[in-house]
Amino acid sequence: MIADVRATGGCLCGEIRYAVHGPLRDVIVCHCGDCRRWHGHARAMSSAHRDDVSIDQPGSVRWFTVPGDGLRPRRGFCPTCGSSLLWDAPERSTIGITAGTMDSPTGLRTSGHVYVSKASDYEVFADGLPQRADAAAMAAALPPT
Numbered sequence: 001m002i003a004d005v006r007a008t009g010g011c012l013c014g015e016i017r018y019a020v021h022g023p024l025r026d027v028i029v030c031h032c033g034d035c036r037r038w039h040g041h042a043r044a045m046s047s048a049h050r051d052d053v054s055i056d057q058p059g060s061v062r063w064f065t066v067p068g069d070g071l072r073p074r075r076g077f078c079p080t081c082g083s084s085l086l087w088d089a090p091e092r093s094t095i096g097i098t099a100g101t102m103d104s105p106t107g108l109r110t111s112g113h114v115y116v117s118k119a120s121d122y123e124v125f126a127d128g129l130p131q132r133a134d135a136a137a138m139a140a141a142l143p144p145t
Contacts, residue, residue, distance in 0.1 A: 006024060009103050010085075016078050016083075017055075020053055022048055022052030023048065023049075024046045026046065026108050027108050027110045030042060030045060030113075031119035032114075036120060042119070044110065047094040063075065063076050071089070073090075084101075112130035112136070
């Protein structure tokens with residue numbers, strides 16, 4: 001693990017804190033139905049290599065997997081305040097981090113939208129960022145090396 005902390009963050013109540021010791025991917029906003037239901041709206045996520053993320057109280061994070069066919073990502077949250085913190089797909093070497101849980105300044109920017117074909121009817125895309133009807137290409141989903 002790299003010694004320098006690049007980012008820190010945590011849940012609303014402060015029970016769970018994390019640090020990222022490596023590069024972060026810029027933020028991608030997901031509009032799929034699972035994310036909208038989990039977050040109450042579209043989900044803004046960054047990601048880092050799994051080995052670069054340390055959680056102060058890893059046993060405090062609760063995990064939930066949406067039922068379905070095939071490999072399904074699990075979602076990490078705080079059991080006390082309910083803050084959604086992490087998105088962990090078993091087949092990836094990275095872990096998603098909910099951008100809104102990061103301490104400012106993050107130094108990140110929003111780079112685009114995915115699953116816009118699943119967006120709610122009230123959503124308006126006026127920011128001019130790239131949009132994909134489905135998931136981001138794997139290369140775009142990875143943090144820089």
